[in-house]
Amino acid sequence: MKIQNFHKASSLADAYERLERSSDAAIIGGGAWMKFSSRTLEEAIDLSGLGLDAIDERDGVVAIGSMTPLRDIETSDVLKRIFNGILPHAAAQIVGVGLRNIATIGGSVVGKYGFSDLLGPLLCMDARLEFFKEGEVSLAEFLERKGRTDDILVSVNIPSKAGCGYFKKVRKTALDFAVLNITITKTDGQTRIALGSRPARAVLAMDAMAVLNGSVDNDETTIEKAAEKAAEAVRFGDNHRASEAYRKHLAYVYVRRGLFMLEEGRT
Ligand SMILES: Cc1cc2nc3c(=O)[nH]c(=O)nc-3n(C[C@H](O)[C@H](O)[C@H](O)COP(=O)(O)OP(=O)(O)OC[C@H]3O[C@@H](n4cnc5c(N)ncnc54)[C@H](O)[C@@H]3O)c2cc1C
Structure with missing residues (x-):
């Protein structure tokens, strides 16, 4: 550049x-x-002098300033408290501390990268984005929009609900992009599942979520059915890291495992 x-x-x-x-x-x-x-x-245009690098909790929302480096997310006590700390856990697996001191949450969200390890956790925590001109929009809606944004992301806002979470990054080597990443959260009896690095960008596995959220009890049969749906209904692709078939299989295995771990309180 x-x-x-x-x-x-x-x-x-x-x-x-x-x-x-x-x-x-x-x-x-x-x-x-x-x-x-x-x-x-x-x-x-550099925003580094505008104080947008803080993580604040107020009125039931954790607001992460768009210039917050990933290292601050990784080490934030506030973020470690919500959803079993899936966001700090995911951030900690991105390359090394040197990069995490530089890369920001704003660039990670606005870039809408297919390989992103943060979009899945943010989708599952129902994050909302505060833009300078547009105001607030849900991350899910923002990710569906085509093209570049001509607005400024000010903060990423997460409801600070009591909930549990599971995050898994499947990768070939420690510093590599994910072959697939899997996020699951559960709060107020509602389960959300996101699959990212498919290799396309993270999406919510809506059909699998419907299976779980439409059932009285997340028993073994329901979990099995939801894992099958996640692998079946979400679209995966091939690249040099893995085939579509392998990603499908990983989705089934880790969604099933994550759901059992959440149900058994093992995350
Ligand atoms: C070598 C390398 C390996 C990586 N590996 C991984 C990985 O394994 N997993 C993973 O999840 N991520 C990975 N990343 C990506 C990284 O985590 C960040 O997502 C990425 O660097 C973008 O953040 P940034 O602050 O550098 O953004 P920039 O490069 O500065 O910006 C990216 C885009 O966002 C726009 N932008 C930035 N801030 C704003 C704002 N506030 N408002 C509007 N637009 C804005 C910019 O104009 C640009 O279009 C990797 C990055 C590198 C360089």
Whole structure:
């Protein structure tokens, strides 16, 4: 990536005004992924002076500022308390501390990367995104939108509900992208399942969720049926890391295992 002008924003309004001015301007998060791009940016807009790197809990919501580095997510006591700490647990498995000190939650969400290990946990925790211009939108809706956003992500907001969670990243080597990642949460009697790095981006396994949430009891038969649905109804693909068939099999195995672990309180 080539940057012609670097602008340190003095406010969100200033950043937005610069962003609107040119289609070749972009917000820069940690810049860790952007630097691989061959794009020439007329202007890179830096939000690092705006205090958007805090994790705050208020009124039943944990708000993670968009410039929060993944390392702060990994070590956050507030985030470790909700849903068995699946978000810190997932963040901790992304490359090494050096990268996690640079890469931000904002860049991870707005990038909508297929390989992302954070989108699944965020989907399962029903995260909402606070944009400067648009206001709040659910992550699920944002991920369905096509194309690049021309707004500024201010924070990622998670309801701080009492719930339990399970996260598994299946990978060939410690520093690699996932072959598949599997997230499950349960709160207020409702179970959510997300499958990511399929290799396409994370989605909720709606049919499997319907099996669980439509049943009185998550007994062995229901769990078995839900795991089969997750493998059957979610679309998987081939790439150099794994075949579609292998990913399907992994989905069945880990959804089943995760559900049993949640039911037995073993996460
Ligand atoms: C070598 C390497 C290996 C990686 N491995 C993994 C992995 O195994 N699992 C995983 O989940 N992730 C992985 N990642 C991705 C990483 O976790 C981050 O998601 C990625 O670096 C993007 O975060 P960033 O802060 O660097 O964003 P940037 O590169 O700065 O930005 C990414 C995109 O988001 C936009 N953007 C950033 N912030 C905002 C904002 N506030 N508002 C609007 N737009 C914004 C930028 O304009 C750009 O389009 C890897 C990254 C690298 C470099």
